[in-house]
Amino acid sequence: MADRHDPELLDEYDFRKGVRGKYAQRYREGTNIIKLDDVAKIFPNAKSVNEALRTLGKIIDQHRQ
Numbered sequence: 001m002a003d004r005h006d007p008e009l010l011d012e013y014d015f016r017k018g019v020r021g022k023y024a025q026r027y028r029e030g031t032n033i034i035k036l037d038d039v040a041k042i043f044p045n046a047k048s049v050n051e052a053l054r055t056l057g058k059i060i061d062q063h064r065q
Contacts, residue, residue, distance in 0.1 A: 036049070
């Protein structure tokens with residue numbers, strides 16, 4: 001591997017021990033990525049999104065009964 005310096009990368013980034021394709025198989029098996037357009041602004045993190053969806057799911061289940 002050639003020693004290339006990419007000006008976009010910080011000096012502390014060290015990928016010499018990285019493994020190429022480490023997660024490739026997992027990615028091929030499928031990902032679960034959901035893009036939240038404008039509503040993403042009201043959720044600070046993934047945990048808050050999951051909590052809101054679980055709560056909504058409970059409300060939906062209660063109304064189905």
